[in-house]
Amino acid sequence: MKYVMVIDLNQCVGCDTCTVACKLDNQTGSGIQWGRVIEEESGRFPEVKKLYIPILCMHCEESECLKVCPTKATYRDPRGLVLIDYDKCMGCQYCMLACPYMARHFNEARTPPPGVPGGAGGDSRKGVVEKCDFCEDRLSVGGLPRCVEVCSYDARIFGDRDDPGSRVAKLLTEEKPEVLKPEGAYHPSVYYIGVK
Amino acid sequence: MSPRLQAEWGARVSLDFFFGGAGAGLLGSYLLIAARNGYRGLSVAVIATGVALVLLGLLLLASELGRPANALRSMANPGTSWMARGAIFNLALIAAALLLITVLLAGSRLLVPTVAMLTLLCSGLVAAYPGFLLFGAKDIRLWHSRLLPGLMFLYSLMSGLSLLTLADSALHLGMQATLRPAALIVMLPVTILFVAFWGKSWRRLVEQQLLAPFVVSTIAAGILLPLVCYVYAAFSGVAELPMLLGAVSFLAGAVCLRYFVVKAASHEPVTFLAKRS
Numbered sequence: 001m002k003y004v005m006v007i008d009l010n011q012c013v014g015c016d017t018c019t020v021a022c023k024l025d026n027q028t029g030s031g032i033q034w035g036r037v038i039e040e041e042s043g044r045f046p047e048v049k050k051l052y053i054p055i056l057c058m059h060c061e062e063s064e065c066l067k068v069c070p071t072k073a074t075y076r077d078p079r080g081l082v083l084i085d086y087d088k089c090m091g092c093q094y095c096m097l098a099c100p101y102m103a104r105h106f107n108e109a110r111t112p113p114p115g116v117p118g119g120a121g122g123d124s125r126k127g128v129v130e131k132c133d134f135c136e137d138r139l140s141v142g143g144l145p146r147c148v149e150v151c152s153y154d155a156r157i158f159g160d161r162d163d164p165g166s167r168v169a170k171l172l173t174e175e176k177p178e179v180l181k182p183e184g185a186y187h188p189s190v191y192y193i194g195v196k
Numbered sequence: 197m198s199p200r201l202q203a204e205w206g207a208r209v210s211l212d213f214f215f216g217g218a219g220a221g222l223l224g225s226y227l228l229i230a231a232r233n234g235y236r237g238l239s240v241a242v243i244a245t246g247v248a249l250v251l252l253g254l255l256l257l258a259s260e261l262g263r264p265a266n267a268l269r270s271m272a273n274p275g276t277s278w279m280a281r282g283a284i285f286n287l288a289l290i291a292a293a294l295l296l297i298t299v300l301l302a303g304s305r306l307l308v309p310t311v312a313m314l315t316l317l318c319s320g321l322v323a324a325y326p327g328f329l330l331f332g333a334k335d336i337r338l339w340h341s342r343l344l345p346g347l348m349f350l351y352s353l354m355s356g357l358s359l360l361t362l363a364d365s366a367l368h369l370g371m372q373a374t375l376r377p378a379a380l381i382v383m384l385p386v387t388i389l390f391v392a393f394w395g396k397s398w399r400r401l402v403e404q405q406l407l408a409p410f411v412v413s414t415i416a417a418g419i420l421l422p423l424v425c426y427v428y429a430a431f432s433g434v435a436e437l438p439m440l441l442g443a444v445s446f447l448a449g450a451v452c453l454r455y456f457v458v459k460a461a462s463h464e465p466v467t468f469l470a471k472r473s
Contacts, residue, residue: 042469055466068332070279071269088269091262093204094279100335102200102463106262127262180466184334195468 002080002161003134003189005148006171007054010194011155014039014052018147018156025135025146032105034132035147051195054156057082057103057132058188065095065104080189081134089128096129100181104131199462201404202336210454212257213326216286217348218450219249221356223293224319227312229374235312240297242363247293250322254286278329285325289318323352330457338400338461343393350386355450357382358443365440376435379442380426387419400460410456418449
């Protein structure tokens with residue numbers, strides 16, 4: 001089993017519903033966004049191109065964050081997810097420097113949102129590095145990541161790459177998916193279609 | 197899309213690199229020089245100063261951690277993480293140097309060369325590891341340079357020689373005749389590596405608006421002035437004052453170098469279109 005996400009940039013309109021839903025669902029703190037959408041423009045009028053590119057942890061097969069973690073707090077689970085054991089993390093932030101996608105965030109928990117005891121994400125994430133976990137808790141009960149669930153434009157497709165009948169497996173075969181920073185050979189699990 | 201400045205590590209990590217490197221450099225250079233006369237007359241004060249500097253560096257690093265209580269776990273992954281290796285090297289150096297002090301105080305002359313060589317080995321590893329640590333962040337081009345481990349190592353060694361110059365003056369260790377040529381010999385490769393490293397990367401300093409303070413502190417005070425002082429000391433009869441001035445000036449530049457290496461670093465942009473246009 002290998003969970004992957006395919007993001008169709010032709011469908012994404014940059015509405016940031018995924019960003020907000022992720023933030024609410026995971027109770028991330030001020031300034032922390034496990035998922036974000038960046039905008040890119042190129043060309044000159046009238047030949048212009050604009051892309052909205054959702055960025056999240058890419059759950060790389062060659063994870064730089066996993067290699068540099070001194071405490072083995074970052075680990076890979078059997079489904080291919082790169083996860084963090086918050087009880088082991090010492091908050092050195094070396095993984096944040098190593099992550100080529102800048103998808104990791106340090107929880108200083110200085111400004112806890114109102115009504116959230118112990119700060120963002122509760123005490124469990126205070127003083128540690130946190131990131132997208134593909135909503136691992138939802139996957140465990142047969143659900144989908146929250147960002148996939150809320151996308152009104154069907155821009156995010158999620159599933160098991162090793163299941164030949166899955167939609168992601170078909171897209172990866174039929175389309176020509178691209179990845180960000182392919183030159184680094186990180187082999188990310190988040191693919192993009194509709195880049196051109 | 198432009199590169200994003202790294203905001204994870206700052207002044208405290210720079211100071212950890214400086215103090216750890218200077219402490220390791222002091223122990224390493226002192227024991228290297230002392231090896232010539234079979235480690236006779238080793239000064240406990242110099243060794244204790246080296247240990248104190250390494251400890252200070254570790255404390256500064258611990259103060260940067262989100263959960264310092266988990267720091268003991270940091271030796272769990274020496275296979276791939278230079279942070280884990282660094283923690284092991286630092287603790288091994290402290291243990292070896294403390295053992296050396298114990299052996300010296302106990303008067304066990306037979307054990308001194310063995311423990312001194314162990315301390316020397318550990319000091320070399322501590323001096324070199326920050327360069328490899330930074331090299332491990334592949335996405336940060338400034339750090340992912342093969343020159344950086346060598347530069348950090350030589351800066352640590354030169355910082356150690358500078359501290360030894362100060363210690364020689366304060367404690368009358370009688371090492372000036374050795375320190376004069378040694379300082380010049382190490383300063384030359386330091387300068388060459390410095391030019392080679394920043395020659396490719398000076399644009400990063402411009403991007404971060406750090407060029408002016410870099411030129412004043414790291415180039416003028418940290419390289420040019422010590423070079424002039426060491427050349428003058430090596431070829432003139434007056435040695436003590438230029439050696440002291442060179443040592444203090446180099447140490448100030450060495451602190452700044454670590455700071456600029458850390459602060460000028462930026463992540464490569466995440467982009468699809470910029471590479472195609």
